[in-house]
Amino acid sequence: MPSLILVIVIFFSSFTFADEAGLFAAADSEVEAQVELFEFASPEHQKRAIELAKSLRCPQCQNQNLVESNSPIAKDLRLIVFEKINAGQDEQQVIDFMTARYGEFVLYKPSFRLTNALLWLSPILLLIGFILFSLKSVRSSSNQE
Structure with missing residues (x-):
């Protein structure tokens, strides 16, 4: 119970700090x-x-x-x-x-630029890697049977 009160006090004091610091100030x-x-x-x-x-x-x-x-x-x-x-x-x-x-x-x-090419290409590379890993896993499990 004391920890709950402490959490509530910290929560509301953060709003006071944010208001004093101007973090929620409107234009x-x-x-x-x-x-x-x-x-x-x-x-x-x-x-x-x-x-x-x-x-x-x-x-x-x-x-x-x-x-x-x-x-x-x-x-x-x-x-x-x-x-x-x-x-x-x-x-x-x-x-x-x-x-x-x-x-x-x-x-x-x-x-699309060279500096962000990895960001654009990473989903495709991950998909290709997943497909290759899955095929390899399926082939190795079928070879073991």
Whole structure:
């Protein structure tokens, strides 16, 4: 029972620390208002910007895109995407800007390069290795009978 009380005290004190450290701080109200009330030049710009923001990963919330995330950095990046698309830049220019600043981590579908070839090829290599190991095991068990 005392350990349960200790766990509860530690749990709630972590929220106090996180709040004091500003870990759960929202983006300032000006940025939040700009993102929520952003006006596009045309409905096509709005559609392009939202689709692009959906294809970019939030650097803080690793499993959410910029549209789904409410983190301060996601709101800032959403505003940048909206402004750049509204200014007439195409999707590739915005993607190049984001990857130059945050790396390919912000892309849900990173490009195939020599530096990440193992990441792309490892599932195929593992599957081939599993098939070869299975065939070898089946053949050796049939030879022993």
